[in-house]
Amino acid sequence: MLEIKNLKRYFGGVKAVDDCSFKIEKGKITALIGPNGSGKTTVFNLISGILKEDSGKTLFDGIEITHMTVEETSNLGISRLFQQPRLFGNLSVRENLIMAIDEDNTRFWKNLIGYKLDREKGDKINEIAKLTSITAFMDKQAKNLSFGQKRLAEIARALVKPHKFLMLDEPVAGVTPPLRKEISELLLKLKKQGETILLIEHDMNFTLNVSDKVVVLDSGKVIAQGSPKQIKTNPKVLEAYLGD
Amino acid sequence: MIEAYLIHILILIAIYAIVAIALQLCLGFSGLLNLGHIAFFGIGAYTSALLLLLGVPFIFCFLVAGLMAMVFGFILAIPTHKLKGDYLALATMGFSFVVYAVLLNWTELTRGPLGIPGIPKPNLFGFSFSDNFSFLILAVVIALGSYFIINRIVKSGFGKVLEGIRDDELATRVLGKNSFKMKSIALGVSAFFAGIAGSLYASYITFIDPSSFTIMQLIPVLLIVIVGGLASLPGTIIATFVLMALPEALRFVGFPSSIVGPMRQILYAVILLLILIYKPKGFFGRVEME
Ligand SMILES: Nc1ncnc2c1ncn2[C@@H]1O[C@H](COP(=O)(O)OP(=O)(O)OP(=O)(O)O)[C@@H](O)[C@H]1O
Numbered sequence: 001m002l003e004i005k006n007l008k009r010y011f012g013g014v015k016a017v018d019d020c021s022f023k024i025e026k027g028k029i030t031a032l033i034g035p036n037g038s039g040k041t042t043v044f045n046l047i048s049g050i051l052k053e054d055s056g057k058t059l060f061d062g063i064e065i066t067h068m069t070v071e072e073t074s075n076l077g078i079s080r081l082f083q084q085p086r087l088f089g090n091l092s093v094r095e096n097l098i099m100a101i102d103e104d105n106t107r108f109w110k111n112l113i114g115y116k117l118d119r120e121k122g123d124k125i126n127e128i129a130k131l132t133s134i135t136a137f138m139d140k141q142a143k144n145l146s147f148g149q150k151r152l153a154e155i156a157r158a159l160v161k162p163h164k165f166l167m168l169d170e171p172v173a174g175v176t177p178p179l180r181k182e183i184s185e186l187l188l189k190l191k192k193q194g195e196t197i198l199l200i201e202h203d204m205n206f207t208l209n210v211s212d213k214v215v216v217l218d219s220g221k222v223i224a225q226g227s228p229k230q231i232k233t234n235p236k237v238l239e240a241y242l243g244d
Numbered sequence: 245m246i247e248a249y250l251i252h253i254l255i256l257i258a259i260y261a262i263v264a265i266a267l268q269l270c271l272g273f274s275g276l277l278n279l280g281h282i283a284f285f286g287i288g289a290y291t292s293a294l295l296l297l298l299g300v301p302f303i304f305c306f307l308v309a310g311l312m313a314m315v316f317g318f319i320l321a322i323p324t325h326k327l328k329g330d331y332l333a334l335a336t337m338g339f340s341f342v343v344y345a346v347l348l349n350w351t352e353l354t355r356g357p358l359g360i361p362g363i364p365k366p367n368l369f370g371f372s373f374s375d376n377f378s379f380l381i382l383a384v385v386i387a388l389g390s391y392f393i394i395n396r397i398v399k400s401g402f403g404k405v406l407e408g409i410r411d412d413e414l415a416t417r418v419l420g421k422n423s424f425k426m427k428s429i430a431l432g433v434s435a436f437f438a439g440i441a442g443s444l445y446a447s448y449i450t451f452i453d454p455s456s457f458t459i460m461q462l463i464p465v466l467l468i469v470i471v472g473g474l475a476s477l478p479g480t481i482i483a484t485f486v487l488m489a490l491p492e493a494l495r496f497v498g499f500p501s502s503i504v505g506p507m508r509q510i511l512y513a514v515i516l517l518l519i520l521i522y523k524p525k526g527f528f529g530r531v532e533m534e
């Protein structure tokens with residue numbers, strides 16, 4: 001589904017991403033782990049087109065997306081959750097979701113004349129809202145939500161946005177243990193529904209529970225990849241984490 | 245006498261209301277602090293005035309005034325689309341200086357500081373809006389039409405995307421919305437309405453010169469938008485009434501004209517200060533200023 005080839009991005013002297021290569025398979029949850037500052041978020045930003053790579057290639061469904069803009073990459077079917085909450089604070093949660101699912105809302109004349117959102121899209125929003133347990137605060141302004149509620153609403157927004165591939169940057173960082181459990185169950189449900197997910201997570205236990213494949217980054221380099229079992233016992237990984 | 249005066253004030257309110265809701269589309273709904281707005285008003289006024297003097301029918305002058313301003317709106321969107329906040333404000337302010345300088349110095353076209361006198365009153369389908377009462381009706385109809393259209397835009401999904409760009413542009417782009425296109429349209433549409441308001445203004449006052457289109461003239465409009473509250477169209481209309489009528493009230497209380505002018509400036513400055521301190525959302529706003 002997604003392939004990264006020799007991706008490189010330096011910030012001055014900092015080798016944020018250094019010759020990274022890995023593949024993501026359809027219908028699987030792939031986890032990207034690594035200590036603080038190892039380049040995980042930078043990899044996401046390179047895939048989304050937010051940052052430009054110094055060298056290397058990214059292929060999505062066989063199409064090269066390396067030099068595409070953020071919008072183009074998104075419209076090919078990549079949806080993502082940011083590490084920090086980035087909801088539209090002055091809009092309600094429902095408006096946040098509608099904006100994500102509606103693909104006609106950038107067409108000026110169509111909007112001036114007026115149209116109704118497809119019924120299926122409305123149903124999809126309700127379905128995802130239930131799945132992510134956000135129904136109770138759908139009409140609240142996003143900026144008035146608690147941190148955990150924001151996280152859920154944002155996951156919901158990433159899910160309703162039409163996509164084939166979902167990238168989640170630390171979906172459970174900073175949330176309470178019950179919510180963490182809820183989100184991990186949600187991820188497994190999503191996998192059952194056939195979602196392809198790339199997940200960044202610090203918490204080893206959480207990651208190893210939900211993922212099919214793990215890629216470990218350290219100082220911008222892939223130091224190991226494999227099944228959670230292999231990763232758990234890999235000496236290099238243990239060293240990177242203990243040395244952290 | 246009082247009646248004629250009232251009609252005069254109401255006409256100005258109608259014209260300023262159009263300029264203010266147009267700015268609200270940019271500033272309140274799209275987060276674009278566009279200080280070049282007054283230039284679009286000026287471009288509309290000059291376009292319409294010059295065409296009218298060539299004998300072109302009002303309806304064309306009026307529409308071309310809007311379209312001309314819109315073209316400049318699209319053009320301004322290109323170099324400024326990566327700028328935010330203060331930088332955008334500075335760049336758009338620069339634009340208004342450039343337009344002012346052109347109006348002042350391109351004397352063959354604009355007569356420079358002498359201005360353009362004798363601008364004809366509107367004439368539509370054989371009916372001349374030469375007395376102020378009929379002009380008021382025309383201005384109110386156009387203001388209502390502008391309100392209707394801008395209201396429709398901001399209530400639609402398109403308007404929500406603009407609000408998304410205001411709240412978090414990158415997040416909007418990550419949802420696949422082309423923010424450059426969206427912001428260009430917002431700026432273009434906003435400029436269009438400022439342009440048609442300029443056309444009305446030119447034909448109402450019948451005289452324009454570059455000094456009517458400086459950044460100083462933008463301050464009352466900016467104040468209206470802020471007092472009314474960001475992202476609130478009804479608030480903008482109410483604020484237009486209040487802020488335009490307030491200085492006039494001074495006149496009625498017996499202040500001489502020579503004092504009302506400077507008082508107006510002071511009054512506006514004080515109101516702005518009070519609003520920023522006590523009511524940063526304005527009176528009807530949903531969005532806090534940053
Ligand atoms: N825009 C930037 N400008 C300069 N340096 C940057 C920028 N973005 C990231 N870096 C640096 O690149 C390195 C990798 O950062 P990145 O955010 O990708 O790490 P991460 O693995 O996501 O870390 P965390 O687990 O803390 O989120 C860090 O040293 C960081 O300081």
Ligand SMILES: [Mg+2]
Nearest residue numbers: 040041042083
């Ligand atoms: Mg990170």
